[in-house]
Amino acid sequence: MDAKTLIACRVAQEMQDGDIVNLGIGLPTLVPDYLPEGVQITLQSENGFLGMGPLNGETLPNLVNAGGKPCGMVPGTAFFDSALSFCIIRGGHVDVTVLGGLQVDQEGNLANWMVPGKMVPGMGGAMDLVTGAKNVILAMEHATKDGGAKILKRCTLPLTAAKKVSTIVTELAVFRFIDGKLVLTEIAPGVSLDEIRARTEAEFVVSPECSEMRLPRWVVQ
Amino acid sequence: MSQTSKRISYAELRPHLRDGMSILFGGFMGVGTPDGIVNEILDAGITRLTVIGNDTATPETGIGRLIAARRVSKVIASHIGTNPETGRQMIAGEIEVELVPQGTLAERVRCGGSGLGGVLTPTGVGTVVEEGKTKLTFDGVEYLVERPIRADLAILQAHCADEVGNLVYQRAARNFNPIMALAADFVVAEADEIVAPGAIDPDLVMTPGVLVHALILAGAR
Secondary structure (H helix, E strand, O other): OOHHHHHHHHHHOOOOOOOEEEEOOOHHHHHHHHOOOOOOOEEEEOOOEEEEEOOOOOOOOOOEOOOOOEOEEEEEEEEOOHHHHHHHHHOOOOOEEEEOOOEEEOOOOEEOOOEOOOEOOOOOOHHHHHHHOOEEEEEOOOEOOOOOEOEEOOOOOOOOEOOOOOEEEOOOEEEEEEOOEEEEEEEOOOOOHHHHHHOOOOOOEEEEEEEEOOOOHHHHO | OOOOOOEOOHHHHHHHOOOOOEEEEOOEOOEOOOHHHHHHHHHHOOOOEEEEOOEOOOOOOOOHHHHHOOOEEEEEEOEOOOOHHHHHHHHOOOOEEEEOOHHHHHHHHHHHOOOOOOEEEOOOOOOHHHOOOOEEEEOOEEEEEEOOOOEEEEEEEEOEEEOOOOEEOOHHHOOOHHHHOOOEEEEEEEEOOEEOOOOOOHHHOOEOHHHOOEEEEOOOO
16 A cells, blocks of 8 residues: 555545535545545535545536536535535634645644745635635645655744644554644554654654554555 | 616627736636636736635636736735646746635635624644634634735626626536625626526525625626
């Protein structure tokens, strides 16, 4: 199993039955494929609806996801305008947002929307989502492609939001922000604490209950 | 209510188009942007435009076509990453880009059309978005004061309109359209279908006709 699939699989275990969830582009969109049995979630799409589903063959006019790509919808879907979409997002009506990150730091600050001089796509809905969702799960590979740390003492890139991240899931570990501290709570199978320390710049506490990463049995075997 | 039809032709829109004007546009990745009106703006040859909406789509779609044709001098949007031409012109210093979080953009335009002096939002606190803005703290929460946006013209895309301008949007094409309808001196909607007053169930009207000055039947020449 590759790193991205492992991360999506672990994030899926965080979902509670009935959660309203907004998924960022890329890796987070894999999460619904790995939901535990009996857990159903409702997907919020920032472009204005609740009830997004997979594309099942037929495409309908004007039914697109937040990437502008055709998608499906489930029975019970509701469409609304962008102001209401962001009332739902900022107003705490979204239980979980899952998004990728360029950097996160030990204060819970997230940077994922621009690299000055290189990539300035805009923040889209990310700042509102990270500010307003009850639970902000950062789903990202532990290090950069060059092996550099992404979990830092202090973000160097422009922030998406300050002190809002709740959980970080990587292919090596799960961290949670508890009482303002970054706490290591789970370690992936076959990974050592030393390896995590070597690849994490941030200072973190190891939870007394730190365990092996919670994954479905079919993944571990 | 006056029962006079608000229907005009594309050609009759021409007197409302001029160099240097500001335009609010509905649409998300081009879905919900009135393509025929964008064609008319291109044909009119007007330039130095300020365009305000969620994103700049692609060089071939939505409002992105005006950018590719170099008609735009300023963009206010939440996301420009899908249109490389916007980024290229920004880096070359040819256009000015103001990036606004998506939920904040919706609220700023809503304020502009609602007689409100601004909105308080936690989105952007602790990020570059707060630079130059007033911050207020209530009940221990910091908010940015975000000021209203208005424009000379709003261009909307509707699925169905009646002759008095009541609008119904389809699925995810609603997005910013109902908000943009509030905040321009002249509001024109391009509709896939125009029906007699009374043919739309009043309970299902999404934008009331009082906000809409003119209607164009999509594709009618």
